[in-house]
Amino acid sequence: METKIFKRDELDEAAELLRQGELVAFPTETVYGLGAIATRDDSVKKVYAAKGRPSDNPLIVTVADAEMMRPYAKEVPERAEKLIKHFWPGPLTILLFAKEGALPSSVTGGLKTVAFRCPDDQLTHDLIKKLGYPIVGPSANTSTKPSPTSAEHVYHDLKGKIAGIVDGGQTSFGLESTIVDLSVEPAVVLRPGKVTPEEISQVLGEKVLINRGKVADKDVPKAPGMKYRHYAPSAQVYVVDHSEKFLKLALDQKSGVMATSDILAKLTIPEENKFSLGDSLLEADHNLFAGLRYFDDMKNINAIYVEAFNDGEESWAYMNRLNKAAGGKHI
Structure with missing residues (x-):
């Protein structure tokens, strides 16, 4: 077709x-x-x-x-x-x-x-x-x-x-x-x-x-996004809870990083292994899926490290999608 x-x-x-x-x-x-x-x-x-x-x-x-x-x-x-x-x-x-x-x-x-x-x-x-x-x-x-x-x-x-x-x-x-x-x-x-x-x-x-509960395997979810795996690229995604932890990661050419611009500027990895989420939560909301897709198309990437946001209800949507993409794996 x-x-x-x-x-x-x-x-x-x-x-x-x-x-x-x-x-x-x-x-x-x-x-x-x-x-x-x-x-x-x-x-x-x-x-x-x-x-x-x-x-x-x-x-x-x-x-x-x-x-x-x-x-x-x-x-x-x-x-x-x-x-x-x-x-x-x-x-x-x-x-x-x-x-x-x-x-x-x-x-x-x-x-x-x-x-x-x-x-x-x-x-x-x-x-x-x-x-x-x-x-x-x-x-x-x-x-x-x-x-x-x-x-x-x-x-x-x-x-x-x-x-x-x-x-x-x-x-x-x-x-x-x-x-x-x-x-x-x-x-x-x-x-x-x-x-x-x-x-x-x-x-x-x-x-x-x-609602923060998980739908049981035998049950039909009331709405999309409540039961099945979502938003995940091929490589494993990790949520990095604190910005200073990025500097302690053992990053290499098979690592992708999605973070705000100030964090990316401090990392000594190839530029193509970096994806900017912008400089605010609003920009990160806009860029999250594009970043996951960017690294999904890079066959040499086996781990993607993504910055977390902790801004209360305002960051709930972002963290909901990111946690699903990561399967709950945090650093």
């Missing part, structure tokens, strides 16, 4: 491919998603096949606005309306009870709930509106690999497996959306992202819990 790259003026062709049951990747402010019409079971199953994704890992439904979501939700409670008004379009995914029979079980994982997201990306809004249907939107990468933050990343992983990629350039944030579960009380953040539990709590006027 040829994988075509679509520009802004070619959205009609991209929408037609989706209408025909094909897969088309699309940009968001977080990472690129892999699109298929959410109501078509045959198309959705192609997503699992292209990604190599476990079939019990439910998918997020991506909409152009809140009105497009309503026919597929059993109800939209006042709590959801508050979050939609405050955070949509944006990097917040809302888990609600699904309307019975409105979506195939390949989307919901057989659960009674479904997650909805309205990304802050005009290209994708235009694509969905031209299509006239919501689309599923898992990250457009090979399952377990770092999520894609550019069209080039998608092409690297899925060339020949999907029909097209809408090129929206580099994503602006770089880590997947926050997922909040409103099917329970109090609300629970299932996956951290740019929108913090504190921000959600302030809008709702109620305490919001944080």
